[in-house]
Amino acid sequence: MKKNLFRVIGVMSGTSLDGIDLVLVEFEYQGVWRYNIKHSETVKYPDTWYQILKDLVKFSDDQLQVIDTDYTTFLTEVIQGFINKFQIKDFDAICSHGHTAKHEPDKGYTYQIGNLPILAKKLGQAVVCDFRVQDVALGGQGAPLVPIGDKLLFSDFDFCLNLGGFANVSFSRDGERVAYDICPVNIVLNHYAKQLGFDYDDGGSIASNASLDEPLLRALNGLNFYKQTFPKSLGIEWVHSEIFPLINEKDISTEVVLRTLTEHISDQIGLAIKMKPEASVLITGGGAYNTFLIQRIKEKTLNRLHIPDRTLIEFKEAIIFGFLGVLKLRNEVNCLKSVTGASKNHSSGKIFTP
Incomplete structure (x- = not known):
């Protein structure tokens, strides 16, 4: 029988660069899905990261790979800080969007930084992330994912x-x-x-x-x-x-x-x-x-x-990326072809373990 109750941390960084949104949220399935937000916080980007992120499209792929590693390390520190601040224990996974560096689905290409396996290793927790790539590979736009x-x-x-x-x-x-x-x-x-x-x-x-x-x-x-x-x-x-x-x-x-x-x-x-x-x-x-x-x-x-x-105004997307992770953990559809134009509905994202 599938597990019906999940506690996950949802992590979202959007293109407006106002910071990293983090939520601890419980999802429960009893015929319909319900959610309950336990903790939430937005961590503003330091100026150094803000300057890098606003110009990501100008970097070469080789440069982006270096930035990706550094950003993933930075993201682990932010997530660990959230866990420590709210003394969070006993949760199922961290479900993270990463940050979009390049998005050109018509060319079959999308790249989100912050979705490397070291995220799980450094945090010692299961991580579900990189939700867009599979959809683009299936001919979809890789966006939007929240529907x-x-x-x-x-x-x-x-x-x-x-x-x-x-x-x-x-x-x-x-x-x-x-x-x-x-x-x-x-x-x-x-x-x-x-x-x-x-x-x-x-x-x-x-x-x-x-x-x-x-x-x-x-x-x-x-x-x-x-x-x-x-x-x-x-x-x-x-x-x-x-x-x-x-x-x-x-x-x-x-x-x-x-x-x-x-x-x-x-x-x-x-x-x-x-x-x-x-x-x-x-x-x-x-x-x-x-x-x-x-x-x-x-x-x-x-x-x-x-x-x-x-x-809800500020954290709805982080909540939903937590939910996308839950659906992936249940191996259920979290990406709709009617939305993205992909060849089929599918369960997108990668699961990394420590």
Whole structure:
């Protein structure tokens, strides 16, 4: 008989680079899956790691392998610190996303650093990680991976919308789970906020007090990615090749850029969740705190937007990567072909033991 109760540590580092999210969470299966968060913490990146991670696409594969080893060592220290801080004992596994270095699924390539076997050896614990590679090898996008968690843990909502480095949405259609990346969010907003000396645009206050550049907005909304059908996913490479060049050719202030990007994001999200009027939308990720962005989304849809408590806003992805690990340990499907475009549903990830 399969084990139905798991205690795992979920670990997530996203493209917005706001830190490493860690949760200790219990999952129990009794006909349906339930979860219970025991502890949670975000560990901010030291400046040295922030500078390295924001430029990962510029490194060669040989350089990335060295960074991978160093980052895995750093990650073990962060996870061990979390275990020590909360005096965590008797858990089943550490389930870690790692950090995306390069993601070009159309070329059959994705690379997450921090997923090396030394993670298990240094921590003396079972580790489930590297969830994307198998899906790309099966012809999928390798992203987004959270929809299986949306389906099995958050089915009360019609849409699950995550506003992280990128916005992604997940919903059921004709009995199948559908999900895709919508557009960049914090990865671009934070980039331009930093030009003004801020880590982020708090509440969207800078954007809300600036004017809109209509030609830039039309150019952004006209990008080819938005005309593509799902499954589809985005990576930092796309931002560098498509978004930044459009903005760089404009002679406009950073404040106007932030205002226009916010409008662009709300336009694309509004289109994505308009398919079912008055549907319920669970919004998580750091962008949920951007009240101006939420206001603009609200004005473009008839849906009921639900912003949960801080723990779920900030740790939903870490919770779900913990859940992906549990499904892998049970050898059950954790990657849906309807979401990623892979040739089949499958149980993705690698299991390392000490």
